[in-house]
Amino acid sequence: MFSSGFNSAHLAFLLQGAVWTIILSLIAFAGGSVVGALVALCRVSANRWIRWASYAYVQLIQGTPLLVLLFIIFFGLSIFGLSLPALVAASIGLVIYVSAYLGEIWRGCIESVPATQWEAAECLALTRTQRMRLVILPQALRIAVPPTVGFMVQIVKNTSLASIVGFVELVRAGQLINNSIFQPFLIYMIIALIYFAMCYPLSLWSRSLERRQQFGMRAQAANT
Secondary structure, three states, rough: OOOOOOOHHHHHHHHHHHHHHHHHHHHHHHHHHHHHHHHHHHHHOOOOOHHEEEEEEEHHHHOOOHHHHHHHHHHHEEEHHHOOOOHHHHHHHHHHHHHHHHHHHHHHHHHHOOHHHHHHHHHHHOOHHHHHHHHHHHHHHHHHEEEEOOHHHHHHHHHHHHHOOOOOOOOHHHHHHHHHHHHHHHHHHHHHHHHHHHHHHHHHHHHHHHHHHHHHHHHHHHOO
């Protein structure tokens, strides 16, 4: 497949790796969102044991490098006879990693809803579940959109660590090509450009959402 110089076949292989990077990023975001939402709700739970358990989970995951987490899942579980495919191991590791960070982001967004909103919902004799579902979470969701989109950039870039377990995403594809033609500067420059093409639109979108949210908040404050 590979020749002595970089050619269109190599570029196609890198783009195929980029597609798998996007797929892995979407898996990590989708799974991490589900688990992260549970973490966020547990972090603001009325039960202190649930709060402490979720706090310990967040601290443990955030205090563990993603690379180590991937090693534990891919190589550590094999000690117990559980061998996972590279995609499954990378997905599980990234979902766990993303859930801890999204959980904290969303916990902060929930707690940033003004206290008057909590008090108003309580005055309506709503249960805690109803207050969260009908009053607090809709407002927290609007606050959470910009930082969530911004964090998606980190998810895309962190998928590069999946190459350590043999998953052929963008970086691993570049490594395989470089092992054949030995042109690291050219190959990794192309990889950097592909990452830039994937991440920069997300960064612009995040900034646009932040500006729109700030404008909305100023308009709301002016009307009140």
